[in-house]
Amino acid sequence: MQISSADILAKTSSRIRSDRSWMRVLSLVSLLGVAACSSVPLEDTPTRARTPDFAVQPMKSFGATRPQPVQRSNGNIAADFLSLHFQLESGRELPVFTRFETPITVRVTGSPPPSLQPDLTRLLGRMRNEAGIDIRQITAGAANITIEAVSREEIGQALPQAACFVVPNVSSLSEFRRDRRKEKTNWGSLRNRERLGVFVPYDSSPQELRDCLHEELAQAIGPLNDLYRLPDSVFNDDNIHTVLTGFDMLVLRATYAPELRSGMTRAEVAAVLPDILGRLNPRGVTYPAQPVVATPREWIEAVQTALGPGTAYQSRVEAANRSARLAQSWGWTDHRRAFGHYMLGRMLQSGDSELAQRHFLTSMQMLNSSPETELHRAYVMTQIAAHSITVGDAAGALSQIRPMLPIAQRAENAALLATLMLLEAEALDLIGQSDKARDVRLDSVGWARYGFGSDWAVRAKMQEIAALNPRNRLGG
Template sequence: MRLPLFLTALCALAACAPPAQVSKNHPPMAVGVGFGDPSAYRALAMPSGGSSRTQDFMDLTFAMENGRGLETFSRFEGPVTVALRGNAPPTAAKDLAALIGRLRNEAGIDISPATGPATITVEFASRAELRRLAPTAACFVVPNVSSLADYRRLRGSKRVDWATVTRRESAAIFIPSDTSPQEVRDCLHEELAQALGPLNDLYRLSDSVFNDDNFHSVLTGFDMDMLRMTYSPQLSSGMSREEVAARLGTSPVVGPGNPPDWTHAIEAALGKTGSLTTRKVAAERALAIAQASGWQDGRLAFSYFAVGRLMAGSEPVRALDAFDRAALLYARLSGGELQLAHIDMQLAAMALAGGLPEEASRLADRAMPVVKRHENAALLATLMLIKAEALEKLGNPSAAAALRMDSAPWARYGFGPDSQVKARMRDIAAVADRAAKG
């Protein structure tokens, strides 16, 4: 999986090398974190015809991430079962059970766990093995197979082409076994949602996992609405785009999705290849395209965020301006509070590096409740460790030590084994050291 956005930024600020992948010989330990019960979700009726939500549904349902259009609506008909296979990490079963419970209660889907043959199989294999099949994917879902062996045999055939599916009968989700518990959970949420429903991602959606910006890591209320619409009794597998649009009272025209030029620029800016200079140029290009297009949605905000993230270590004034403009946009968008918390983390790290521990602590305190609500343990641990370093700078080492201890369960869930947790602690300490050396 791509490095989480906040870790990449910390590495840029601390001039550290990208951390090594978790070793498959040292799988993540079983850890327990308590996010509390998900906020109550009120089941909504089918949105009124022509609403923005029905158009979002059409745009997500009748296109794929690569821009390829789909002419036929498909879903599972009847009860859905989900089973784990392979070297499943210790936390996977609990996280899957919680997700299935939410899908039943919030999206109204008849779905349950299974131990034998299942409608949807979740198979775990080593990251290296999965990369040989899908080099750029952290995890992925395939129709009409029930195992990795099936996929190897059918790879490249129409049988595993989502565009040929008119009624979903089976699917398999493939997830690395040698990764952090949080990444496993994130893969479960995103891939199970796509196995059940929409196959597209749209950067304009600020409150959704159906978005490649990676801010949201668990299914949101918007996502549950999309899945509830997918399994509405008004719809059925095999319907044409026009038939679905007529049932929803909306236009059958599907939006253009993510413009290729902007998408390529964002991917180049936030990818793991290319020099920092090249990536900065790509971020500026994405921002210029967003501005020229007149967007005022998540795409413009994310463009500013990308510029700020890449400029934070070398051009702090430019970075602060970009983060400020991103924050103004996200504050107006549904679900934007999590993006604002990510910006606060970036600003807290910059404040720590700039010798402003009081500001770093204030920003961390503001972001932590939001991050906990959105169940992002890795980001929560990062904020706690930033605040711990700030407390050290403020002359309160005992409070800093206590906070580091409190962060440990979140860090283990978010990052994996102790070696990874300690690496993150060193990265953040290196950010704090910049102030002393500056």
């Protein structure tokens, strides 16, 4: 018997009211969080996770990016462009359009780890080739954009909610600390972009550092806003996409179209956008325009509370439930409504796995209607496959995991790819294919090194997923 999303939310509300003892917010397979901050004792690591080959598996990297072409109307893209450029994440309106009006130089300072330079080189190459932006790296002297690699602790002290950030008219974190309350660092007062500082964490995983480079450098030269309504963009605080997409590159290319210049009003930009997008994205003319459904602050605040650090578990669950109820009441059927159920599934997983699965399946139903949500589906399916393994359904898990592997690969999401591969290895073990499971598990290590970082974080992820296997839990 199927249960409706309304019934699932009602059941979730009942569960929230009746059980106040759940304090674990992380799911068994935590994809959106950072690995635990304490190392895993070796004696607690399953034997398979300590193979002789583990230490010699090098960190892997992705090859050429294959962005998916934008699959919606230029009319909708124009509306997105205006919302991205003329509003801040807080909802504050910006009076004029801004961009760099000269060739852009980039310099790296601070303490960059080895992975930063190759990822930055690839990113700058994509910006030149896909977005047509005149941007290059320099090694000395003043730059238009300074990327300073600092510690996560320093970033947290500067902006507690941020993993990384960008500020106008500064070139160092010390300059930002000194001038943070001055008009020069106020985005609302900006009329032209000449000098910006991007601050990224040197002590995070290579993937998190790369993700920060993509979003913050893109916002340094392009739109400043994030929109939850975008299913295929890094300009979205759901953090599903981690590298610049085809949509993002189109927005950046349009940002530097010759018809635009800093100081133009929203009306002036809107007047020339149709011609710009018609030239840059002729296929967008063939798609019918869809109604633009704005995201109310009430829903955004519920999501931010649900995901925000420092919030009590009970408050997080209640906020996630509120976001799902609001989406339902407004009649949404897109990825935003699915996101509320996904959050609830992750939060409820350790206390009521069956209810969590109903939320995941409801989320998947919402996502199946759009070709732009394949990466969202990969995240949700990972949770569903993890549950299949816990109940011993290896065949079901393999059928769920394998279609998601190329999606994670195309999205250049090493953490997601490694997690899927580790799940695949456990499913193979369950059906007696231990040699093949070992090969898949070892192959995952190189991706895990990029996605999760240090050896202890990789081992922790391997142990976490191995614990899903009922044979391991039962000592078999």
